[in-house]
Amino acid sequence: MANRAFIRFRNITILNRAEVSNVYVRFTAYSNRSDTPVNLRCAFVDEDNPDAPVTFSQLQSYNLTDWVSWNSLNSWIDGDVYATPDLTAILQGILERIGWESGNSVMLIIEDVSSTGQKGFSSVRFSDGNEKPILFVTYLAREPSIIITGRSYIFGGYDLTNALKDCDEYTPDTWAEKTDLLSVASGRASSFALIGKCYLYYKGYADSAVCDEYVPDTWTTKTNAIKPGRSAAAASSISSKGYVYCGYGYGETRTTEEYVPDTWVSKTDAPYPPRTSLAASTINDKGYIYCGAYGTRLQDCDEYTPDTWLSRTSSSSPGRWYLAASTINSKGYIYGGYRGLDYRYTSDVEEYTPDDTWTIKTNFPSPTRRKMPASTINSKGYIYCGESSSSLLRDCDEYTPDTWAEKTSAPSPARYEMPAAAI
Numbered sequence: 001m002a003n004r005a006f007i008r009f010r011n012i013t014i015l016n017r018a019e020v021s022n023v024y025v026r027f028t029a030y031s032n033r034s035d036t037p038v039n040l041r042c043a044f045v046d047e048d049n050p051d052a053p054v055t056f057s058q059l060q061s062y063n064l065t066d067w068v069s070w071n072s073l074n075s076w077i078d079g080d081v082y083a084t085p086d087l088t089a090i091l092q093g094i095l096e097r098i099g100w101e102s103g104n105s106v107m108l109i110i111e112d113v114s115s116t117g118q119k120g121f122s123s124v125r126f127s128d129g130n131e132k133p134i135l136f137v138t139y140l141a142r143e144p145s146i147i148i149t150g151r152s153y154i155f156g157g158y159d160l161t162n163a164l165k166d167c168d169e170y171t172p173d174t175w176a177e178k179t180d181l182l183s184v185a186s187g188r189a190s191s192f193a194l195i196g197k198c199y200l201y202y203k204g205y206a207d208s209a210v211c212d213e214y215v216p217d218t219w220t221t222k223t224n225a226i227k228p229g230r231s232a233a234a235a236s237s238i239s240s241k242g243y244v245y246c247g248y249g250y251g252e253t254r255t256t257e258e259y260v261p262d263t264w265v266s267k268t269d270a271p272y273p274p275r276t277s278l279a280a281s282t283i284n285d286k287g288y289i290y291c292g293a294y295g296t297r298l299q300d301c302d303e304y305t306p307d308t309w310l311s312r313t314s315s316s317s318p319g320r321w322y323l324a325a326s327t328i329n330s331k332g333y334i335y336g337g338y339r340g341l342d343y344r345y346t347s348d349v350e351e352y353t354p355d356d357t358w359t360i361k362t363n364f365p366s367p368t369r370r371k372m373p374a375s376t377i378n379s380k381g382y383i384y385c386g387e388s389s390s391s392l393l394r395d396c397d398e399y400t401p402d403t404w405a406e407k408t409s410a411p412s413p414a415r416y417e418m419p420a421a422a423i
Contacts, residue, residue: 002060002111002112002113003111003112004059004060004109004110004111004112005109005110006045006052006053006059006107006108006109006110007025007107007108007110007133008050008052008105008106008107008108009105009106009107009108009135010105011103011105012102012103012104012105012106012135012137013102013103014095014102014137014139015102016095016096016097016100016101016102017095017096017100017195017196017423018095018139018140019092019139019140019195019196020088020091020092020095020137020138020139020140021088021138021139021140022086022088022136022137022138023086023087023088023091023135023136023137023138024083024084024085024086024087024135024136025042025083025084025087025108025133025134025135025136026081026082026083026084026133026134026136027081027082027083027084027121027122027133028079028080028081028082028121028122028131028132028133029076029077029078029079029080029081029082029119029120029121029122030078030120030121030122030131031076031078031120032075032076032077032078033075033076033117033118033119033120034075034076035116035117035118036072036073036074036075036116036117037071037072037073037115037116037117038072038073038115038117038118038119039069039070039071039072039073039112039113039114039115040069040070040071040073040110040111040112040113040115040119041067041068041069041070041110041111041113042067042068042070042084042085042087042090042108042109042110042111043064043065043066043067043068043090043108043109043111044064044065044087044090044091044093044094044106044107044108044109045062045063045064045065045106045107045108045109046062046063046064046065046093046094046239046285047062047063047107048097048099048100048101048104049099049101049104049105050062050105050106050107052107059109062107062109063285064109065090065093065094065239066089066090066093067111068084068085068086068087068089068090069085069113070084070085070110071113073117073119076119076120079131082121083136087108089240091106091137092195092240093239093240094106096194096195096237096239096240097239097285098282098284098327098330099284099330106135108135121133150171150172150377150378150422150423151169151170151171151216151377151422151423152169152170152171152375152377152382152384152420152421152422153167153168153169153170153178153191153198153214153216153420153421153422153423154166154167154168154170154373154384154385154410154418154419154420155167155181155189155191155198155200155214155418155419155420155421156181156184156189156200156202156418156419157385157415157416157417157418158415158416158417158418159392159413159414159415160392163184164184164413164415164418165180165181165183165184166180166181166411166413166415167179167180167181167214168410168411169216170377170382170384170396170410172377172378172380172382172398172407173407173408174408175396175408175409175410175411177411178216178217179217179218179219181200181212181219182212182219182221183204183210183212188202188231188232188277188417189201189202189231189418189419190202190233190234190235190244190247190419191235191419191420191421192235192236192237192242192243192244192259192421193237193421193422193423194237194240194241194242194259194261195240196215196423197213197214197215197261197423198213198214198215198421198423199211199212199213199214199222199242199259199421200212200213200214200419201225201233201235201244202229202231203228203229203230203231203249204224204229207227207228207229207249208224208227208229209224209225209226209227209228209229209230209264210224210225210229211223211224211225211259211264213261216423222261222262223262223263223264224264225244225257225259225264226257226264226266228249228250229249230244230246230247230248230249230253230255231247231248231276232247232248232276232277232278233245233246233247233248233276233278234246234247234278234279234280234289234292234325235280235419236280236281236282236287236288237282238282238285238286238287238304238306239285239306240260241258241259241260241306242258242259242260243256243257243258243259243267243280243287243304243306244256244257244259245270245278245280245287245289245304246270246274246275246276246278246289246292247276247278248276251274252273252274252275252276252293252294253274253276254269254270254271254272254273254274254275255269255270256268256269256270256304258306267306267307268307268308268309269309270289270302270304270309271300271302271309271311273294273298273300274294275289275292275293275294275298275300276292276293276294276321277292277293277321277322277323278290278291278292278293278298278321278323279291279292279323279324279325279334279337279374280325281325281326281327281332281333282327283327283330283331283332283352283354284330284354285305286303286304286305286354287303287304287305287306288301288302288303288304288312288325288332288352289301289302289304290315290323290325290332290334290352291315291319291320291321291323291334291337292321293319293321296319296340297318297319297320297321297338297339297340297341298319298320298321299314299315299316299317299318299319299320300314300315300319301313301314301315301352301358303354312356313356313357313358314358315334315350315352315358316348316350316358316360317341318339318340318341318342319339319340320334320336320337320338320339320340320346320348321337321338321340321370322337322338322370322371323335323336323337323338323370324336324337324372324373324374324383324386325374326374326375326376326381326382327376328376328379328380328381328399328401329379329401330353330354331351331352331353331401332351332352332353333349333350333351333352333361333374333381333399333401334349334350334352335348335349335364335372335374335381335383335399336348336349336364336368336369336370336372336383336386337370338370344368344389345367345368345369345370345387345388345389346368346370347363347364347365347366347367347368347369348360348363349361349362349363349364349399351401361401361402362402362403362404363404364383364397364399364404365395365397365404365406367388367389367390367393367395368388368389369386369387369388369393369395370386370387370416371386371387371416371417372384372385372386372387372393372416373385373418373419373420374420375420375421375422376422377422379400380398380399380400381398381399381400381401382396382397382398382399382407382420383395383396383397383399384396384410384420385410385414385415385416385418386416387416387417391414392413392414392415392416393414393416394409394410394411394412394413394414394415395409395410396408396409396410
């Protein structure tokens with residue numbers, strides 16, 4: 001096992017989703033060392049509020065952010081200070097976690113990478129703490145409307161005759177029309193949010209996989225995902241990375257792709273069967289995909305810890321597709337859809353907890369519906385628009401487990417088959 005050191009910084013008073021820059025840790029050398037080469041790498045423990053390890057094996061077992069290399073260290077002189085490379089990208093991922101709160105701790109891991117030389121830094125309590133490691137962060141709290149109230153967006157979709165370019169913003173309980181999409185997001189788009197930005201994935205011309213970025217109120221074309229583009233896929237974000245799951249490309253797929261702005265990477269396929277018209281959410285830095293269709297309507301629930309899949313307990317019978325999903329307080333919720341066996345629209349709601357348990361919850365308000373999206377704003381779930389058995393809808397309903405409330409309807413037109421994302 002690799003040689004590791006850790007430093008736990010307590011009571012970090014930075015708000016959730018604050019934008020950071022110029023992040024580094026400054027160490028004080030406790031001895032003269034000129035031996036080389038010394039090659040290290042740094043990562044943060046990828047948890048909301050990590051505890052310090054008490055055993056060597058625990059130090060080796062943490063889930064970590066990406067590594068940042070710290071190579072070719074020169075001579076260190078006793079009492080002088082030395083800084084790590086920039087750690088902005090990996091700390092930003094911690095602050096984007098759903099469970100991050102001001103006052104939490106962060107823990108830096110430093111790991112040796114085949115060094116023959118050594119370097120030593122003063123511990124937290126050395127010299128009465130006068131030479132302790134210090135974490136430096138420049139940060140900008142996001143505007144209060146994002147941090148305090150939250151905002152959700154619904155993108156595109158269809159009315160009875162046309163594919164739409166509409167973009168509408170919902171800040172409970174007010175709707176605002178925003179700048180239209182760059183193009184018609186045909187083929188039932190998917191969306192996810194990263195660091196205060198929304199990303200729209202959809203199947204474009206000649207089977208392309210289009211990705212557009214929305215930073216209120218500006219749209220930007222980003223690098224295309226990997227061909228073929230997929231319609232009716234599901235998407236979620238995990239630790240500052242976006243993931244698009246399954247959908248319909250050249251038939252139903254099990255494809256998983258990862259997006260780190262502005263690069264797409266193919267990942268391990270989801271478990272069998274391939275599927276389309278499914279839903280997804282993220283719980284405690286694990287992605288979950290729910291239900292969908294592959295010939296029959298599915299009940300499947302699969303867990304994704306990048307880059308490993310695990311099949312979990314299925315949702316209630318019968319299976320369903322064209323459903324919606326969101327996460328509220330570390331529990332996943334699936335809403336509505338179109339059921340198999342009895343072939344009917346539904347208002348069923350089920351709750352999933354990561355101990356692998358499903359619970360039936362209170363149905364959402366009538367009418368029953370399918371092909372609507374969902375999002376979460378400040379520990380409340382919202383479902384938007386969709387299709388009932390007789391018409392398209394503008395409905396907006398709020399869910400505070402386990403109570404539903406009807407809210408202000410979305411702007412015209414009534415629509416379905418559009419995604420939503422919250423920032």
